Amino acid sequence: MAPKADYSELKKSIDTLIEEVATIKEQQKTIMSLVVQLDQMRADNLEKDKKIAILENRVADIEQYTRINDVIITGLSIKPRSYARAVAPANGGEPAELDVISMERQVAVFMQSKDIQLDCNSIEACHLLPRRGTNDKPSVVLRFVNRKHKIALLKQGRKLKGTNVYMNDHLTKRNADIARKARQMRREKKILQTWTANCKVFIKLNGTPENAKVLLIRNIEDLNEYDV
Incomplete structure (x- = not known):
């Protein structure tokens, strides 16, 4: 009778092993399915990242294009607005308008002193940018009616050598x-x-x-x- 008992125990052990193997196989299938899903999610995220990068580049290009006709001038001493109001004609326009006109004139006078040609009629707008530091001179942005006037001004930038004044694209x-x-x-x-x-x-x-x-x-x- 002992051999039959041993056989029964062996069969139970084998059946248990078979069940465990089956369970492991099911777990493997689940793991492989999760791995496939994870790979797909990674691929989807990579594709989304690419689309986001493309959109970000488009937005950046649009933002930069709005400045395509701009020249930024750094290092130029500009008199404060109170000065602009003081020198403005008494019967002139609004103070803000006079400030802008005076700023254009200050830029034009400096450029003429360096033999740089600047047609104020080609300027669409002129304004200051906020200073980065308390000791920094303000930067002036000139927006031209079209790009050819901007390019014509930038080509004369070499005449500013040694002045600590610089003209560049408005990036x-x-x-x-x-x-x-x-x-x-x-x-x-x-x-x-x-x-x-x-x-x-x-x-x-x-x-x-x-x-x-x-x-x-x-x-x-x-x-x-x-x-x-």
């Missing part, structure tokens, strides 16, 4: 951060050159004149590859 914060990092990389000789054109940031990689690539940089992350 968005995003593009300004890119340009700032690119200039730092140029100083560190990680790239050969950088510049802006039509509110876009370009870099020229190190190498021979024939082989050095010129790249348009749209995101600050694009610079990381060369920031080594």
Whole structure:
């Protein structure tokens, strides 16, 4: 009778093992299903991230395009508004209007002193930007009627050498951060050159004149590859 008892115990052990194996297989199926779902979720999120990046780039491009006719002038001493009101004709327009006209005149007078041609009739708007620090001179934004007047002014920027006054494209914060990092990389000789054109940031990689690539940089992350 002992062999039959041993056989019965063995059969029970085998049946238990079979059940455990079946349970493990079901668990494996569940795990594999979850892995597939996770992979799909990752793929979906990656696709969403790409779409978000595209939309963010479009918004950034639109924001930058609204400044396409702007020139930002930094380092120029501008008299305060009280001065503008004091020198304005007594029978002139509203004070705010007089402030703007006076600001344009101050910019024009400075440019003329540096033999820079500036047609005030081509200016659509002129205003100050908030100062970053208490000791910083305000930045002036000139918005031109069309881009050719803006380009004509920027081409004369070399005449400001040694004045600590600079004229540049009016970049968005995003593009300004890119340009700032690119200039730092140029100083560190990680790239050969950088510049802006039509509110876009370009870099020229190190190498021979024939082989050095010129790249348009749209995101600050694009610079990381060369920031080594």
